[in-house]
Amino acid sequence: MMATNPETASWLKELSIDASGIWISLFLLLGVPLTLGLMASHRLPELTERIRKPLGKFSLIALLLFIVAGLIKERQLLTLGLLPTLLLVVLHNASGLFFGWITSVVMGVSERDRRAVMIEGGMQNSGLALGIIAVQFNSDLGMVTLASLWGIWHIVSGMSLAYLWRRKDARLLD
Secondary structure (H helix, E strand, O other): OOOOOOOOHHHOOOOOOOHHHHHHHHHHHHHHHHHHHHHHHHHOHHHHHHHHHHHHHHHHHHHHHHHHHHHHHOHHHOOHHHHHHHHHHHHHHHHHHHHHHHHHHHHOOOHHHHHHHHHHHHOOOHHHHHHHHHHHOOOOHHHHHHHHHHHHHHHHHHHHHHHHHHHHHHHHHO
């Protein structure tokens, strides 16, 4: 590999991706839990309903801990130099939310469904990204940093939207 910019030459490295390894990681991180969850909800609907909220809270806490662990491990990277990267993360998230919203408005879906489309369009799975980075890319420093910023911002933006929507709904009920 040849670098044309001496300032960024050290960033270049050969990246070898094992496609079968990524598929196995995806299967283990997504496929197995999803299958088990669907089977449990089909065969044990009462239990599933009872544990839905606690598991939701657990998954949020687990994601936060996963992100915090990554940030602690790579704390030397937390500098003002990350602000441009954070800006890109925020703009990426905002564009996903916006395009989810505008698409659902154009399609004429209900507000409840519009909210779901926005969240799906704007929230990407940073926990999955961190898992794949850890398993497939040996916890590459730059990748971990970006995915951690990504995860933190998505929690902030998602919780902010949920808070605003909850307040809006409460005002409509009054």
